[in-house]
Structures are given as C-alpha cells and as structure tokens.
Amino acid sequence: MPKDFLSVLDLSPEDLVRLLELSRQLKADRRLGRQAPTAAALAGRHVAMLFEKPSLRTRSTFEIAVKELGAETLHVPSEFADGTREPLDDVARNLERWVHALVVRTYAQEKAESMAAAAPTLHVINALSDEQHPCQALADMMTLHEHWGSLRGRRIAFVGDGNNVATSLAQAAALLGVPFHIASPRGYELPRHVVEAAANVARDGAEIRSCNDPCEAVRGADAIYTDVWTSMGQERETDRRKQIFAPYQVNGTLMAAAAPGALFMHCLPAHRGEEVSSEVLDSPASVVFDQAENRLHTQKALLLMLLG
Missing domain, CATH: 3.40.50.1370 (Aspartate/ornithine carbamoyltransferase)
Structure with a gap:
C-alpha cells in the first residue's frame, strides 16, 4: 500500500480488491457499533481535514469514518488551501508534526501532490481535485x-x-x-x-x-x-x-x-x-x-x- 492516495492508480489491482473486501466487512460490522472489531483500530491517531471546496458527502463520511475507527479529526480552515497565507508545503510540514493523515479537497491536483511530496510521513488522501475523484x-x-x-x-x-x-x-x-x-x-x-x-x-x-x-x-x-x-x-x-x-x-x-x-x-x-x-x-x-x-x-x- 502506498503512503498516499492521490489517484486510483496509486493502488495495485490486488490493493483495490483487498480494499473492497475490507469495505464489505466494515459495512457488515457497523451494526455492532462500539463493539465492532475496528472501533478502536486507529485510537490515538489524528486526521486533518482541509477542504477548499464545499462538501456534503465527502466531509460527512470522512468525519464519521475517522470517529468510528477511534481516531480524531482536526479541521484546518479553508483559507490555508490557497497557499497565499502560508506556502502549502509548509502547511503540510506543520501538519506532519501533529497528525497522521490529511484529507484534502482542492481545486488543483498539483496541490495535493505537492503537499504529499513535502511531508514524507504524512498520509495524504485526495478527497477530490480538478483532475480526479478517487474516493x-x-x-x-x-x-x-x-x-x-x-x-x-x-x-x-x-x-x-x-x-x-x-x-x-x-x-x-x-x-x-x-x-x-x-x-x-x-x-x-x-x-x-x-x-x-x-x-x-x-x-x-x-x-x-x-x-x-x-x-x-x-x-x-x-x-x-x-x-x-x-x-x-x-x-x-x-x-x-x-x-x-x-x-x-x-x-x-x-x-x-x-x-x-x-x-x-x-x-x-x-x-x-x-x-x-x-x-x-x-x-x-x-x-x-x-x-x-x-x-x-x-x-x-x-x-x-x-x-x-
């Protein structure tokens, strides 16, 4: 599995099959609530959310997903996505020191790619860009x-x-x-x-x-x-x-x-x-x-x- 998920093509066919199999199991287990096997799988982890574009489904489902896995979300104000107040590479390097993953929804694919490259231990997920919508x-x-x-x-x-x-x-x-x-x-x-x-x-x-x-x-x-x-x-x-x-x-x-x-x-x-x-x-x-x-x-x- 790669460090980041910026494109479907970041996955191998085997990765994708495994992800879909796991998804079906997680859906079946959701009825168990806090007794689900993965309810604390990401306990102690933090996931930042940086949304330059409005969102209903993507934001809601990622927030719920993070919480149902036992992790916490951090909401980064949308003005940090344009790179004018602070360079995006520096935003990524800061977040890397505090959180484990960044979910980014942006107008430009290159922004997600730049942040992923700037922070070698931060997992960056493309939640929609102008070029791709892998999730x-x-x-x-x-x-x-x-x-x-x-x-x-x-x-x-x-x-x-x-x-x-x-x-x-x-x-x-x-x-x-x-x-x-x-x-x-x-x-x-x-x-x-x-x-x-x-x-x-x-x-x-x-x-x-x-x-x-x-x-x-x-x-x-x-x-x-x-x-x-x-x-x-x-x-x-x-x-x-x-x-x-x-x-x-x-x-x-x-x-x-x-x-x-x-x-x-x-x-x-x-x-x-x-x-x-x-x-x-x-x-x-x-x-x-x-x-x-x-x-x-x-x-x-x-x-x-x-x-x-």
Missing part, C-alpha cells in the same frame, strides 16, 4: 459489486463530461477488468493521457472506448453513469455547457438502450432535468444513494489500510 470510484465499485455479486462480464458506460469523476471511474474499472465506454461532446472527452494510463493497467483485456454518441456508449451496458455538466469552478461556462450537453441527458429513452436491468449511477449532487431526468434518478434502477452510503465504508477501509 468516489472506490464507492462506485463497491456498489456495483453489491448489486451484481461479481464484476465479471459486466460493462460500464459514462455519459457526459470527461471530468475528474470519469477519470477515476475509468481507472478503477481498468484495474478490476471491467470494460468502460464513455460518450462526451467533442472537446470534452477524457484526456488522451488518462485513457492511455488506464489502458496500460487494464486487467483481462478490459477495453476503454471513447465516442461522441451516447446511444453507442450505452448500448448493452450494465450500468450508466453521469455527472453534472458544470463542475465547481466552471460556473462561467454554465449556459454554454447546457447547450452543448443537452443531447447527453440520461433519460428513459437512453436507459432503454442499455442492457435489461441496467443500473443508473451518479456521484451527486444531481441536477434533475439536466444531466439526468427525474424519472431515471428516482427510479428503481438508481443506486445513487447506495453509492453515497458506500463512501463511508470504502473510506474507512482506506484509512485502515493507510494508517492501520
């Missing part, structure tokens, strides 16, 4: 395994912006040998280096295919995933993106092109009537709140593997 991908894979029992023979389709969520999902799918197809408007595809890096680690010949036609991407897929059309920090592009991405809405018609019983996935928050219709988001096919719940269990497993 979300862990919960996504756990959710799919819960619903399918096995990932073998399945295929995932992503419809929309080739963004941070799509990047981490493609990486996780590749490590687990799951074919991944993505449809995006021209100019909004997954970056070539992302596709190449995922293809280089793909197990069992798992294919990563990019196209511009959502119907082509979802045809026969077992899960359809989408995300907001405008991410935080892109608000000035909102009106233009709504026009460009309108043909990429996941609705009943698009779901009908997928395999029978296909699941609908979204990392949330969702904008009903934009990237997904209400009929799909609120349908029995939707597993979005299972994904949100599983953020807790996969992040507990991640903390145990990094700090335990």
Whole structure:
C-alpha cells in the first residue's frame, strides 16, 4: 500500500480488491457499533481535514469514518488551501508534526501532490481535485459489486463530461477488468493521457472506448453513469455547457438502450432535468444513494489500510 492516495492508480489491482473486501466487512460490522472489531483500530491517531471546496458527502463520511475507527479529526480552515497565507508545503510540514493523515479537497491536483511530496510521513488522501475523484470510484465499485455479486462480464458506460469523476471511474474499472465506454461532446472527452494510463493497467483485456454518441456508449451496458455538466469552478461556462450537453441527458429513452436491468449511477449532487431526468434518478434502477452510503465504508477501509 502506498503512503498516499492521490489517484486510483496509486493502488495495485490486488490493493483495490483487498480494499473492497475490507469495505464489505466494515459495512457488515457497523451494526455492532462500539463493539465492532475496528472501533478502536486507529485510537490515538489524528486526521486533518482541509477542504477548499464545499462538501456534503465527502466531509460527512470522512468525519464519521475517522470517529468510528477511534481516531480524531482536526479541521484546518479553508483559507490555508490557497497557499497565499502560508506556502502549502509548509502547511503540510506543520501538519506532519501533529497528525497522521490529511484529507484534502482542492481545486488543483498539483496541490495535493505537492503537499504529499513535502511531508514524507504524512498520509495524504485526495478527497477530490480538478483532475480526479478517487474516493468516489472506490464507492462506485463497491456498489456495483453489491448489486451484481461479481464484476465479471459486466460493462460500464459514462455519459457526459470527461471530468475528474470519469477519470477515476475509468481507472478503477481498468484495474478490476471491467470494460468502460464513455460518450462526451467533442472537446470534452477524457484526456488522451488518462485513457492511455488506464489502458496500460487494464486487467483481462478490459477495453476503454471513447465516442461522441451516447446511444453507442450505452448500448448493452450494465450500468450508466453521469455527472453534472458544470463542475465547481466552471460556473462561467454554465449556459454554454447546457447547450452543448443537452443531447447527453440520461433519460428513459437512453436507459432503454442499455442492457435489461441496467443500473443508473451518479456521484451527486444531481441536477434533475439536466444531466439526468427525474424519472431515471428516482427510479428503481438508481443506486445513487447506495453509492453515497458506500463512501463511508470504502473510506474507512482506506484509512485502515493507510494508517492501520
């Protein structure tokens, strides 16, 4: 297991499988409360939280995860994330003397990478950046395994912006040998280096295919995933993106092109009537709140593997 978790690709396939197995056990044990085997596993440890971006699911699940493992959280004010009051490297070096891990949610991947490099004994976890959202991908894979029992023979389709969520999902799918197809408007595809890096680690010949036609991407897929059309920090592009991405809405018609019983996935928050219709988001096919719940269990497993 590496020192830091900045990308899904920091994990080996074996690490990822082990993390998902541990996540399932932690979920089963949660009903035991303080009698759970891991209730004091991280007693005496401290985890700092530095959030430059607003958060509901990530902050809530990390706080609960830390406490349910017996550790304590330290909230670092968001103004320390911009590096103007104090260089980020120095922030990391200070935190390294007090805490064991840092969970950072930032607008820039390089900020998380810089802090991790500056503090050789501080475990840095990327809780979302402009380029990647690795913690979300862990919960996504756990959710799919819960619903399918096995990932073998399945295929995932992503419809929309080739963004941070799509990047981490493609990486996780590749490590687990799951074919991944993505449809995006021209100019909004997954970056070539992302596709190449995922293809280089793909197990069992798992294919990563990019196209511009959502119907082509979802045809026969077992899960359809989408995300907001405008991410935080892109608000000035909102009106233009709504026009460009309108043909990429996941609705009943698009779901009908997928395999029978296909699941609908979204990392949330969702904008009903934009990237997904209400009929799909609120349908029995939707597993979005299972994904949100599983953020807790996969992040507990991640903390145990990094700090335990």
